Amino acid sequence: MYNAGKIIIGILIFLVLVTYPFWRNAGTASAPPKLEVGTQEKQCVESTAYMKSSHMILLDQWRDDVVRNGKRIYTNSSGKQFVMSLQNTCTKCHAKKTQFCDRCHNYVNADPNCWNCHIPPKEQEQKAARSDQ
């Protein structure tokens, strides 16, 4: 190999630059946010694990079934019934949007546009508490 020294040094510099973001941020991952559900209810419409991983899929199915097919009642795996509505069902329990939806969405850099139209729940207690601080 001609100019082996230069080439190897070049490769090393290249590797250092390419992996810079990884080792620069190693060990500094921010802790996942603490979510406040804001309800005493123990069980969401499906299991917590499913809701955590797939609530967006469920909401999309609800949206399509309600708007396109006129089906508004959801019977979950254990036979309990719910009205399929983000604004009138979900937010009745998840009443603290900024401490629940937003915290996690901000953490994972997700930007859903649900609330452009759907009216978020009123969070007056929270606002009052914040102004006290």
Added chain:
Amino acid sequence: MDSSRRFFLKIAGLSVIGVGAKPITDVLAQGTKPKTEPDPKALAGRRWAMVIDHKKCLNAKEGCKDCVNVCHQVHNVPNFGNTKDEIKWIWQTSFEHAFPGNENPYINEYMKEGLKNLPIMVLCNHCDNPPCVRVCPVKATFKRADGVVMMDYHRCIGCRFCMAACPYGARNLNWKDPRPYIKTELNLEYPTRTRGVVEKCNFCEERLAKGLRPACVEACKEKALIFGDLGDPKSEIREVLRRNMTVQRKSHIGTRPQVYYIL
């Protein structure tokens, strides 16, 4: 290991059966699957339609806008304060605008006098042959089996083809974010719209789904708005249509509008 071709084929055959059985056992292993259905309380109709009895409407007190106000309140309809951006689901217009075909040079002055100051309530006609549905490139607007011409605001891209296609001017675009312009008390049970979507009357499908009649129909003290199912021969609306001479707006253009007028 001594293996014959025959033995190999046997094993291969058995494994194919095994792989094929997997989905079947999966289905059997699952308990009750979640399912969705319409609300049993919902009003069911084969063809929703409306009659506007204009004689009764004229009996109301001067400048009565009960139907408009209640509709725009329950649906969070914004008021931008200028006619260019105006959003309206149900509104009042003059006779020559509502029935342009019926205003012709042969109407004499005495008849014209009667037509002047004859405001007509107009709304989306929920056509049987809706041109807005035909032109929508993303199927954001569609006709349901019960005749309601509906908007799926999630899908609308704001291209305004439907506004150009609608011969009744029943559709309006939100040029700006409508939230700050909702002058009425916000109805927290119904969404608002967002910038860049077209909106219109939905025959109160969210109320039909709960077993309620449209808000405008319930708000009218003169009972000038009659809502019902054309598919049911015993319904009130069919009786009204049997007993009265009714007209539709621009019926000659073939949209088959389903709002009928008694003038």
